[in-house]
Amino acid sequence: xxxxxxxxxxxxxxxxxxxxxxxxxxxxxxxxxxxxxxxxxxxxxxxxxxxxxxxxxxxxxxxxxxxxxxxxxxxxxxxxxxxxxxxxxxxxxxxxxxxxxxxxxxxxxxxxxxxxxxxxxxxxxxxxxxxxxxxxxxxxxxxxxxxxxxxxxxxxxxxxxxxxxxxxxxxxxxxxxxxxxxxxxxxxxxxxxxxxxxxxxxxxxxxxxxxxxxxxxxxxxxxxxxxxxxx
Amino acid sequence: xxxxxxxxxxxxxxxxxxxxxxxxxxxxxxxxxxxxxxxxxxxxxxxxxxxxxxxxxxxxxxxxxxxxxxxxxxxxxxxxxxxxxxxxxxxxxxxxxxxxxxxxxxxxxxxxxxxxxxxxxxxxxxxxxxxxxxxxxxxxxxxxxxxxxxxxxxxxxxxxxxxxxxxxxxxxxxxxxxxxxxxxxxxxxxxxxxxxxxxxxxxxxxxxxxxxxxxxxxxxxxxxxxxxxxxxxxxxxxxxxxxxxxxxxxxxxxxxxxxxxxxxxxxxxxxxxxxxxxxxxxxxxxxxxxxxxxxxxxxxxxxxxxxxxxxxxxxxxxxxxxxxxxxxxxxxxxxxxxxxxxxxxxxxxxxxxxxxxxxxxxxxxxxxxxxxxxxxxxxxxxxxxxxxxxxxxxxxxxxxxxxxxxxxxxxxxxxxxxxxxxxxxxxxxxxxxxxxxxxxxxxxxxxxxxxxxxxxxxxxxxxxxxxxxxxxxxxxxxxxxxxxxxxxxxxxxxxxxxxxxxxxxxxxxxxxxxxxxxxxxxxxxxxxxxxxxxxxxxxxxxxxxxxxxxxxxxxxxxxxxxxxxxxxxxxxxxxxxxxxxxxxxxxxx
Numbered sequence: 001x002x003x004x005x006x007x008x009x010x011x012x013x014x015x016x017x018x019x020x021x022x023x024x025x026x027x028x029x030x031x032x033x034x035x036x037x038x039x040x041x042x043x044x045x046x047x048x049x050x051x052x053x054x055x056x057x058x059x060x061x062x063x064x065x066x067x068x069x070x071x072x073x074x075x076x077x078x079x080x081x082x083x084x085x086x087x088x089x090x091x092x093x094x095x096x097x098x099x100x101x102x103x104x105x106x107x108x109x110x111x112x113x114x115x116x117x118x119x120x121x122x123x124x125x126x127x128x129x130x131x132x133x134x135x136x137x138x139x140x141x142x143x144x145x146x147x148x149x150x151x152x153x154x155x156x157x158x159x160x161x162x163x164x165x166x167x168x169x170x171x172x173x174x175x176x177x178x179x180x181x182x183x184x185x186x187x188x189x190x191x192x193x194x195x196x197x198x199x200x201x202x203x204x205x206x207x208x209x210x211x212x213x214x215x216x217x218x219x220x221x222x223x224x225x226x227x228x229x230x231x
Numbered sequence: 232x233x234x235x236x237x238x239x240x241x242x243x244x245x246x247x248x249x250x251x252x253x254x255x256x257x258x259x260x261x262x263x264x265x266x267x268x269x270x271x272x273x274x275x276x277x278x279x280x281x282x283x284x285x286x287x288x289x290x291x292x293x294x295x296x297x298x299x300x301x302x303x304x305x306x307x308x309x310x311x312x313x314x315x316x317x318x319x320x321x322x323x324x325x326x327x328x329x330x331x332x333x334x335x336x337x338x339x340x341x342x343x344x345x346x347x348x349x350x351x352x353x354x355x356x357x358x359x360x361x362x363x364x365x366x367x368x369x370x371x372x373x374x375x376x377x378x379x380x381x382x383x384x385x386x387x388x389x390x391x392x393x394x395x396x397x398x399x400x401x402x403x404x405x406x407x408x409x410x411x412x413x414x415x416x417x418x419x420x421x422x423x424x425x426x427x428x429x430x431x432x433x434x435x436x437x438x439x440x441x442x443x444x445x446x447x448x449x450x451x452x453x454x455x456x457x458x459x460x461x462x463x464x465x466x467x468x469x470x471x472x473x474x475x476x477x478x479x480x481x482x483x484x485x486x487x488x489x490x491x492x493x494x495x496x497x498x499x500x501x502x503x504x505x506x507x508x509x510x511x512x513x514x515x516x517x518x519x520x521x522x523x524x525x526x527x528x529x530x531x532x533x534x535x536x537x538x539x540x541x542x543x544x545x546x547x548x549x550x551x552x553x554x555x556x557x558x559x560x561x562x563x564x565x566x567x568x569x570x571x572x573x574x575x576x577x578x579x580x581x582x583x584x585x586x587x588x589x590x591x592x593x594x595x596x597x598x599x600x601x602x603x604x605x606x607x608x609x610x611x612x613x614x615x616x617x618x619x620x621x622x623x624x625x626x627x628x629x630x631x632x633x634x635x636x637x638x639x640x641x642x643x644x645x646x647x648x649x650x651x652x653x654x655x656x657x658x659x660x661x662x663x664x665x666x667x668x669x670x671x672x673x674x675x676x677x678x679x680x681x682x683x684x685x686x687x688x689x690x691x692x693x694x695x696x697x698x699x700x701x702x703x704x705x706x707x708x709x710x711x712x713x714x715x716x717x718x719x720x721x722x723x724x725x726x727x728x729x730x731x732x733x734x735x736x737x738x739x740x741x742x743x744x745x746x747x748x749x750x751x752x753x754x755x756x757x758x759x760x761x762x763x764x765x766x767x768x769x770x771x772x773x774x775x776x777x778x779x780x781x782x783x784x785x786x787x788x789x790x791x792x793x794x795x796x797x798x799x800x801x802x803x804x805x806x807x808x809x810x811x812x813x814x815x816x817x818x819x820x
Contacts (some may be wrong), residue, residue, distance in 0.1 A: 003285075005307075007286055007405065008304040008306070008307035009307055011284045011405070012307045012311050012377075014280065015373065015376070015377060016311065016369055019372060019377075020369035020370070021368065021369060023372070023420070024456045024459040026421070027421065027424045028434050028435065031434040031458065032434070034425070034429070038430075038432065038433065039433055039434045040437065040454075041433045041435070041454060046445060051442060051445050052452075055431055055485055056452055056482075058444045058445070059446075060444075062448070063447070083446050086445075096448075099451070100450065100451065100453055101453050101729065102475070103474055103479075104476060105476060105567050105597065106566065106567055106598065107598065107719050108546070108567070108598055108693055109597060109598065109693070109694055109720075110544035110564065110566075110600045111601065111820055112693055112695055112820055113695065115546035115598075115693070116550055116819055119546060119552065123551070123552070151551070152550060152552060153551055154553075156557070156559075156560040157561065157563065157564075158570050160547070160550070161566040161568070162566055164476060164567050164568050164593065164594045165474075165476045165481065165569060166476065167481065168481075168570055172560045174558065174560035175560070176559075177559060206486055206487030206488030206489070206491055207487075210488060210490060210491040210576060211486065211491075211571050211572050211576045213559075214570040214571045218445075225445075
């Protein structure tokens with residue numbers, strides 16, 4: 001008994017040193033030397049300023065300003081509208097959306113009315129994005145972008161369903177194809193050059209079969225800004 | 232459903248088997264004391280550890296001695312982890328608490344400590360909003376290694392009891408603990424962590440990044456030593472996420488490739504242990520029979536989950552979404568799933584982590600369809616025997632094997648024997664207790680939680696109708712099985728601001744969960760060791776013509792029957808009230 005206690009006490013301290021301090025330090029050392037870019041979060045810079053991480057989704061929106069005052073909600077988070085000239089990421093359950101300092105699932109069940117409402121509201125926003133005027137309160141649009149989606153049945157599931165992490169960096173190829181109509185209209189760019197960028201920033205499945213292809217939205221939007229057109 | 236989706240499932244099973252066979256051979260060498268290729272590197276640290284811990288690693292322990300060392304060591308680990316988490320705010324000087332998080336409250340810390348000690352890793356805490364780097368490393372990562380090693384040690388002790396030819400010794404706990412960590416867990420974790428960084432995981436100690444995005448909105452990105460913890464979190468079937476959303480976070484699981492890689496890490500040791508068992512008994516077919524049993528059950532679960540998730544959910548259909556696979560779209564129920572994993576990658580991952588005691592998730596289990604969600608429920612109802620956690624899985628299924636041998640013996644009217652040893656009243660009583668204790672803990676705790684107002688406070692407001700019961704049942708089923716995955720709307724911690732500021736725990740959920748995890752971890756360990764002790768001294772009689780074989784397909788069928796029967800008899804009524812009713816209706820609640 002006494003011997004076990006002594007061994008346990010020494011053991012837990014020594015093993016904490018080995019696995020809790022030395023092991024993470026060793027991994028950090030090797031990673032920082034071999035893959036510093038990845039180890040530090042694949043930072044993306046624009047004009048020398050940090051603007052994001054390549055593999056973390058962002059909310060491509062602007063803060064609403066009324067009478068010269070930036071609007072905030074009652075929790076102090078900015079009230080935002082989507083920036084239509086950028087591709088939009090998937091719906092997010094974090095507050096504010098796409099918040100990588102406090103990730104969370106939506107935790108909406110398959111048979112719940114709350115889920116239905118959330119999906120309906122995501123569909124409405126998505127249809128609203130692709131309506132060239134603005135969606136009326138009844139959800140009708142007088143002028144769509146050419147070939148844009150006009151009904152729920154045409155909305156890809158990734159645009160209607162909340163992502164798991166809330167910071168999904170990717171959208172589906174189908175989603176990007178649809179949004180490309182809006183982007184090329186607003187930026188006055190040929191659709192083909194927008195689609196070229198989409199395919200450039202589409203990653204394949206792992207080993208050719210594991211997972212799904214996805215379009216990295218941050219990289220795509222940064223490349224769009226490089227392309228010229230009407231920014 | 233797609234061809235590539237099915238390919239993912241079957242290719243994964245094939246790769247797993249190819250990895251597990253050589254790993255099993257290596258692990259057999261580790262525990263029987265044969266030379267391994269790591270001896271020149273690890274021999275010296277191993278002897279050093281024995282010396283500072285003052286143990287004689289050659290001295291055999293009987294089951295009581297082995298159990299005593301195991302329990303006291305676990306207790307020491309509990310105290311240190313609780314201390315580290317409760318004093319989190321005092322470790323700022325190390326530079327490993329860059330966000331200056333405060334310490335957790337006592338109730339949620341009790342739950343977290345118990346869950347990491349028991350290899351559960353239940354997350355009432357939110358990784359990036361409550362845990363400092365120091366807590367994650369020196370606290371949680373350490374127990375990821377040690378709780379895994381304790382599980383494996385127990386399994387090895389039970390094997391020694393079953394095959395032992397002389398005396399009462401089950402080996403030496405300290406020897407098994409040290410060799411597991413140094414020869415198995417550490418080297419694989421080290422390599423895996425580097426692979427993860429190579430593929431995009433992060434590993435640093437910097438402040439959280441704060442900046443304005445290209446549309447001038449503020450964004451803050453959580454950082455940290457993620458890869459080192461991710462590797463052992465998967466390998467040790469622990470499952471406690473560095474981040475709140477666990478392996479759905481792009482820093483924990485950046486791509487379709489890492490998704491596959493992490494699933495392999497989860498199942499590698501549980502699968503290898505089965506092959507190791509075959510080797511150690513001297514009849515590899517014993518291992519193949521068990522492997523066949525669990526692989527069959529695993530593939531069934533994965534197939535059902537994939538079909539159900541690819542079909543989509545009633546809420547999606549009510550909203551008018553089309554859920555078939557279209558060009559460039561995954562289709563299916565993508566609520567709470569990441570684009571890069573898709574439907575198959577998410578369904579398979581969550582089956583992998585719920586058959587084992589891992590409990591990591593790359594998608595929200597709560598948002599799985601009724602039938603898709605019933606698969607994790609069923610996996611948990613089978614009490615961690617379909618591969619199971621590292622070690623726990625093997626000792627749990629060996630108890631089921633003894634039960635199957637006993638039932639088979641009754642059917643043919645002979646005294647049941649397993650590997651030449653008679654299974655008598657004492658062994659079968661201990662086995663039955665070891666098997667029944669987990670369901671008992673799960674059901675009693677669920678009843679207490681759903682029948683009391685304090686318990687229902689944990690149910691999320693959106694979880695109306697059967698979903699609320701599913702949340703509660705899953706919470707205690709998962710904690711009793713030391714799994715740790717969750718229908719994550721179920722909460723035990725209210726935190727208005729990051730860093731534990733102004734936070735409070737929901738005491739009933741925290742305490743009930745904590746006690747459930749400890750009880751359902753250590754009681755079965757003690758029963759397994761007691762069975763090992765009872766078998767250790769028994770004489771081995773040579774197999775005769777009438778001996779029931781335990782290494783052929785007939786036994787596989789019998790074993791599956793016993794597992795399904797015990798699971799169904801215990802849990803079917805409860806499952807009917809939750810996931811099954813949801814799977815059978817398109818009604819919205």
